[in-house]
Amino acid sequence: MSKLNYVHFKFLPMSLRVLFTMVLLVFGTGYLMAMFQAYESHAGKDGDPMLSGKDLMIAYSGNPDGTKLETALRGPMQDMLPAEKRQVIFDWLHAGAKQEEFAAKINPILQEHCIACHNPEANPHLPDLREYAGVSKITARDEGMTIPTLVRVSHIHLFSITFIFFITGYIFSHAYVRPTWLKCLVIAIPFAMLITDVASWYLTKVWEGFAWVVIISGAFMGMAFATMWVISMWQMWFWKVPASISDNDGQIPCLHSEQ
Numbered sequence: 001m002s003k004l005n006y007v008h009f010k011f012l013p014m015s016l017r018v019l020f021t022m023v024l025l026v027f028g029t030g031y032l033m034a035m036f037q038a039y040e041s042h043a044g045k046d047g048d049p050m051l052s053g054k055d056l057m058i059a060y061s062g063n064p065d066g067t068k069l070e071t072a073l074r075g076p077m078q079d080m081l082p083a084e085k086r087q088v089i090f091d092w093l094h095a096g097a098k099q100e101e102f103a104a105k106i107n108p109i110l111q112e113h114c115i116a117c118h119n120p121e122a123n124p125h126l127p128d129l130r131e132y133a134g135v136s137k138i139t140a141r142d143e144g145m146t147i148p149t150l151v152r153v154s155h156i157h158l159f160s161i162t163f164i165f166f167i168t169g170y171i172f173s174h175a176y177v178r179p180t181w182l183k184c185l186v187i188a189i190p191f192a193m194l195i196t197d198v199a200s201w202y203l204t205k206v207w208e209g210f211a212w213v214v215i216i217s218g219a220f221m222g223m224a225f226a227t228m229w230v231i232s233m234w235q236m237w238f239w240k241v242p243a244s245i246s247d248n249d250g251q252i253p254c255l256h257s258e259q
């Protein structure tokens with residue numbers, strides 16, 4: 001029983017090899033830009049300029065310490081009031097900063113400790129803390145990406161990346177790589193990682209630790225892409241074809257070696 005063979009790059013028409021090469025060059029450039037863009041849009045959210053798991057947690061699930069009020073009360077405004085009153089404000093923030101509780105619980109503290117400076121007459125550039133309206137501007141919780149935003153980004157991501165890896169994987173399928181399972185694994189990994197990546201964006205909202213799955217998926221996707229890119233380019237233009245392939249007109253028999 002004969003099975004379909006595949007033709008090694010070296011035995012493809014020059015026009016096809018040029019096509020494959022140009023596509024890989026453009027995809028390679030696009031990939032670098034995509035990584036740069038991911039870095040630019042997420043790095044530094046946690047205060048540290050490097051891209052970290054924390055940055056992605058903040059991007060997808062929001063920052064629980066992300067109100068300006070809490071950040072200030074844990075930072076420069078820390079000494080403006082006693083610790084137990086700070087705690088009252090934190091509890092209020094963590095419970096959703098409800099307006100109903102503002103007058104009774106929060107306003108007295110602010111009146112006593114804050115408005116001497118935080119009023120427009122004294123300091124017009126500081127948040128006005130005399131009334132709820134001014135305070136609410138610095139208590140909006142940072143929720144990260146909303147579900148509608150995630151849905152929009154994920155369908156674009158799923159379609160466009162499938163397209164890229166279908167083409168890259170198809171080009172790479174003309175390479176000679178043994179063992180065969182390894183070749184198949186390199187082709188399959190990006191698609192599996194694409195699914196865990198996108199799923200983890202949503203799951204990060206439930207448990208922040210999934211931010212690491214986003215990072216690991218991205219890393220494996222990048223490694224698979226780099227592997228396919230380098231092996232394809234190299235075998236297409238620089239590789240010396242083994243006799244077993246050239247004696248067979250560039251056909252790599254599937255019967256025994258590639259099932």
Ligand code: HEC
Pocket residue numbers: 068069072073076077080081110113114115116117118126127138
């Ligand atoms: C002695 C004057 C003074 C008092 C009292 C004071 N602040 Fe401030 N506050 C400042 C100044 C000045 C800044 C801006 C400089 C800085 O961030 O260090 C500031 C900044 C802030 C910010 C950050 C604003 C932003 O846009 O990021 C918040 C929030 C804040 N204060 C809240 C409070 C709260 C709440 C209290 C009361 C517990 C308080 N402040 C008491 C002077 C004061």
